[in-house]
Structure formats: C-alpha cells, structure tokens
Amino acid sequence: MKDYQKLLKEYARYPAVFIKHEWGQNIISLYNQVAEAWNRIDVGTKIIITSNLSLGIKRAVKFLAGKGLAAKIVGKGSEGLRLVELQKDKSGILEVVNTQELISFDFNDREYEVNVGDAIFSKTDLDAGTRFLLEVVFSSKTDFNDTTVGDFGSGWGAIALVIGTEFPKAKIFAYEKDEASIEVSRSNLAKRKNVSVLEADLAKE
Numbered sequence: 667m668k669d670y671q672k673l674l675k676e677y678a679r680y681p682a683v684f685i686k687h688e689w690g691q692n693i694i695s696l697y698n699q700v701a702e703a704w705n706r707i708d709v710g711t712k713i714i715i716t717s718n719l720s721l722g723i724k725r726a727v728k729f730l731a732g733k734g735l736a737a738k739i740v741g742k743g744s745e746g747l748r749l750v751e752l753q754k755d756k757s758g759i760l761e762v763v764n765t766q767e768l769i770s771f772d773f774n775d776r777e778y779e780v781n782v783g784d785a786i787f788s789k790t791d792l793d794a795g796t797r798f799l800l801e802v803v804f805s806s807k808t809d810f811n812d813t814t815v816g817d818f819g820s821g822w823g824a825i826a827l828v829i830g831t832e833f834p835k836a837k838i839f840a841y842e843k844d845e846a847s848i849e850v851s852r853s854n855l856a857k858r859k860n861v862s863v864l865e866a867d868l869a870k871e
Contacts, residue, residue: 670743677714683707687717687750688844693729694763695784695846700730700737700752701760712753719746726750733760773797773828774804780854782822784846796824803829811835818868819843823851823861830858843867 677684683703687696696715703713715737717723723739727750730737741749770779771792782788788796810833817826820840830838838861842848848865855861 667740667742670741670747670749673741673749677712681708681711683711683713685713685715687715687721687723687726689721691721691844691846692784693722693726694765696726697730697733698762698765698784699845700735701762704735704754704760707754709754709757712751715750715752717748717750719748723748723750771824773800774832776828776831778827778831780822780824780827781850783850783853788821788824792824800825800828804832809833813837814839817841820851820863821847823854823863826851826861826863827854827858830855830861834860836860838862839864841866841868 685696685699685703700713700715707713715723715726717726727737727739730752735752736755737750737752739748740751743749765783767782768779769782769790770777772778773792810829812835815826815829815836815838817823817829817838817840820826820842821844823840826838826840829836838858840851840855840861840863842851842863843866845865848863852863855863
C-alpha cells in the first residue's frame with residue numbers, strides 16, 4: 667500500500683469523488699453514498715473513500731465487493747488511516763438501498779414520529795442524553811419564541827424538532843456534517859418552517 671498523503675496528492679490530478687466514512691456509519695449507508703456518487707459520475711472516474719481500520723473498513727470493502735464493486739484498500743496512514751479506491755468501469759445505475767426506518771417518541775405530552783434512516787445516533791428512540799438536555803431546557807421555563815437557536819450536531823433533528831414545535835416563533839438553525847443524518851433531518855423537519863438544516867463541519871469552521 668502507498669502512503670496516504672502521497673496518494674491524496676496523486677488523486678488531485680485525476681477525476682475523482684471523495685467520500686468520508688464516518689464513525690458510526692453502517693455499511694448500507696456507506697454503500698448508498700458510493701451508489702449515489704457512481705450514478706452521477708462518468709465512466710473512468712474514481713471514487714475514493716477515506717476511512718479508518720477502527721471503523722470496519724475491511725468489512726465494508728468486502729460488502730462492496732459483494733455488490734459487484736471492485737473496491738480495494740490502496741493507501742495507509744498513521745493511526746489506522748486507510749484509503750479505499752474503486753473506479754466506475756461501466757455505465758449503468760446502482761440501486762440505492764431503501765433505509766427508511768420510522769420510530770416514535772414522546773416528549774412534553776406530544777408524540778413525534780420520525781425517520782432515522784441511516785443517521786448515526788439514536789436509532790431506536792430519543793437517546794437518554796438528548797432527553798435529559800431537553801428536560802433541563804424545558805425546566806428552565808425559557809421562552810425561545812422570537813429568538814435564534816443553534817442546534818450543533820443535530821443528528822436526525824430531535825432537538826430542532828421539539829424546540830421548533832414548542833416554540834413556533836423561534837428561528838432554529840440545525841447544523842450537521844453527516845450526510846445521512848442531514849438527509850433524514852431535512853425530511854423530519856420539512857414541516858417546521860422555522861427550522862433550517864445546514865450542512866457544516868463545525869470543527870473546521
């Protein structure tokens with residue numbers, strides 16, 4: 667395998683699409699990202715996945731191979747960094763796997779139904795940490811109407827959904843970097859006109 671950083675420089679000279687394999691992202695979610703990239707690029711373009719051994723990238727490569735995609739680990743870096751490469755070698759459309767997954771939760775005498783799809787966290791219910799945070803906020807009796815609220819690392823949109831519902835005159839910005847989480851949060855928050863979902867990696871801002 668080649669050096670991770672040297673390979674990144676080499677890829678700058680060729681048509682390539684980069685996908686970041688995130689912590690907590692399941693194999694289906696990664697495959698769907700690859701499929702979506704594949705469907706929009708030209709034959710001959712490479713798809714480069716940046717990942718880490720601790721994220722199960724070897725297992726993901728095997729899964730992609732099972733889908734007929736000749737992915738291979740080509741580069742390595744410090745602390746388990748890995749680069750995976752595959753090239754679109756034929757035309758045709760890859761079918762994206764439907765990952766809609768509906769759950770319901772109740773908070774403050776309201777019941778919510780949401781799609782968590784491929785979102786990284788809280789796959790079965792409102793997680794204990796988020797529920798505790800909301801309980802603390804609501805116990806303070808703060809009125810968020812006519813204020814601006816930021817939800818940093820919003821996941822599938824639980825906090826923005828609850829605050830946006832309870833305080834319809836609040837302006838809420840939900841920031842998230844994970845593509846799968848952004849997709850489902852936009853669906854969950856589509857009816858909340860006072861909430862904007864923004865793609866951002868706040869650690870790099």
